[in-house]
Amino acid sequence: MIDDRDRRILDMLQENAGVSVTDLAEQVALSVSACSRRIQRLEETGHIARRIVVLDRELMGVPTTLFALVKTAHHSDEWTESFRRAISDIPEIVEAHRLTGNYDYILKIVLPRVEHYDVIYKRIVRRIELFDVSASISMELMKSGTSIPVGYAS
Structure with missing residues (x-):
């Protein structure tokens, strides 16, 4: 089960997968370690399938x-x-x-x-x-x- 903070993390990572965990944590009002654990959990549960780079066509x-x-x-x-x-x-x-x-x-x-x-x-x-x-x-x-x-x- 994911909550609103997880959704905000997912939204931010979709916009820029290269955003630092520090910046993410600050935006969602979590400690860096708590934010990092959430990202890891979202990857383990498959909510984050992969991280990619979008190239300029x-x-x-x-x-x-x-x-x-x-x-x-x-x-x-x-x-x-x-x-x-x-x-x-x-x-x-x-x-x-x-x-x-x-x-x-x-x-x-x-x-x-x-x-x-x-x-x-x-x-x-x-x-x-x-x-x-x-x-x-x-x-x-x-x-x-x-x-x-x-x-x-x-």
């Missing part, structure tokens, strides 16, 4: 975002696992979701430029049979973030 040379909507005629566990393997080692595919509705999967792909999508597309279709792929280019980033709401956690 412009500076990293992949400013373009494309969403590929995928339809397949196959829905077996074997095909799904083959699809998972086919996309898993393509670093430009940063997210993949199985969907309800008209499409089966959506892939979020980051690219140096739109034309590079053809390289990624060919890598995918060489590895696995797809029924249809429809791509949409992101024209403007309206909202982005890695933080999730902490108010629902128990």
